[in-house]
Amino acid sequence: xxxxxxxxxxxxxxxxxxxxxxxxxxxxxxxxxxxxxxxxxxxxxxxxxxxxxxxxxxxxxxxxxxxxxxxxxxxxxxxxxxxxxxxxxxxxxxxxxxxxxxxxxxxxxxxxxxxxxxxxxxxxxxxxxxxxxxxxxxxxxxxxxxxxxxxxxxxxxxxxxxxxxxxxxxxxxxxxxxxxxxxxxxxxxxxxxxxxxxxxxxxxxxxxxxxxxxxxxxxxxxxxxxxxxxxxxxxxxxxxxxxxxxxxxxxxxxxxxxxxxxxxxxxxxxxxx
Amino acid sequence: xxxxxxxxxxxxxxxxxxxxxxxxxxxxxxxxxxxxxxxxxxxxxxxxxxxxxxxxxxxxxxxxxxxxxxxxxxx
Numbered sequence: 001x002x003x004x005x006x007x008x009x010x011x012x013x014x015x016x017x018x019x020x021x022x023x024x025x026x027x028x029x030x031x032x033x034x035x036x037x038x039x040x041x042x043x044x045x046x047x048x049x050x051x052x053x054x055x056x057x058x059x060x061x062x063x064x065x066x067x068x069x070x071x072x073x074x075x076x077x078x079x080x081x082x083x084x085x086x087x088x089x090x091x092x093x094x095x096x097x098x099x100x101x102x103x104x105x106x107x108x109x110x111x112x113x114x115x116x117x118x119x120x121x122x123x124x125x126x127x128x129x130x131x132x133x134x135x136x137x138x139x140x141x142x143x144x145x146x147x148x149x150x151x152x153x154x155x156x157x158x159x160x161x162x163x164x165x166x167x168x169x170x171x172x173x174x175x176x177x178x179x180x181x182x183x184x185x186x187x188x189x190x191x192x193x194x195x196x197x198x199x200x201x202x203x204x205x206x207x208x209x210x211x212x213x214x215x216x217x218x219x220x221x222x223x224x225x226x227x228x229x230x231x232x233x234x235x236x237x238x239x240x241x242x243x244x245x246x247x248x249x250x251x252x253x254x255x256x257x258x259x260x261x262x263x264x265x266x267x268x269x270x271x272x273x
Numbered sequence: 274x275x276x277x278x279x280x281x282x283x284x285x286x287x288x289x290x291x292x293x294x295x296x297x298x299x300x301x302x303x304x305x306x307x308x309x310x311x312x313x314x315x316x317x318x319x320x321x322x323x324x325x326x327x328x329x330x331x332x333x334x335x336x337x338x339x340x341x342x343x344x345x346x347x348x
Contacts, residue, residue: 201338258325
């Protein structure tokens, strides 16, 4: 019975894979530069696919700029307006020059999160499975460090040493500064960590739970008999988790963008505190 | 105690932050709804803030998950 059930599933390439296997980075085109491994991996492939999709979408959407926008152009305009409002509301008048950065960041994370949710083709090689680039901390932490570097460079360039006022808000009783300044410094230092880990942990946790539920379905189907009927429960569970992940994927891109805006706003207005 | 057993217990304990995240999320959505029912015209303007608060609160629960993963796989 068990063998009779497992066989058609395995013929389709459906195996109960472990929840962590989806995060393996596998080389597609092995390359080395001296001792350094610079292979073109599945992570690089999905970043390339994401960026290519963004470029193709915006090239098509802005190719024929009509006064009355068509469907594609409307989508691009909605995205543009959405991020432009975000930047205008949080940073204010100085925000315009940061719009290209925030927009790039938002669209990249948005597309990376959603492409990670596309199911893999059953039976395809492990290297070609769908891969969520934002589920790796090196990717999200690099993005967070770029943001913090811009905050530091712009903050000191615009305000000079008055940027340090960020750590000592004006108008407090003198004694409180001994407490507030260390807290503000620690909170500033934890920003890149929390920014990077938030996106990474959300993507990692969501995808592990999705794969766990999918694994339950396959194991219950393989067990045969009454257990096969029970497999509908984890299946519905995985549908529910997928809907939640669909929300989280967009929300995390939005949160990353809005926190970037808040930090940039701190840098722009540090001297006014 | 066996190291493997201690790891598993530690990973289980690291799931406790979920309780705090649950309370926090309940407070956020509950208070938002309470405010939205009192003044429905102001609800739409505050939806973005609520979503931001949702993501920030959810993160504390996820940190517990990250610690569990570190205990299980990194040591």
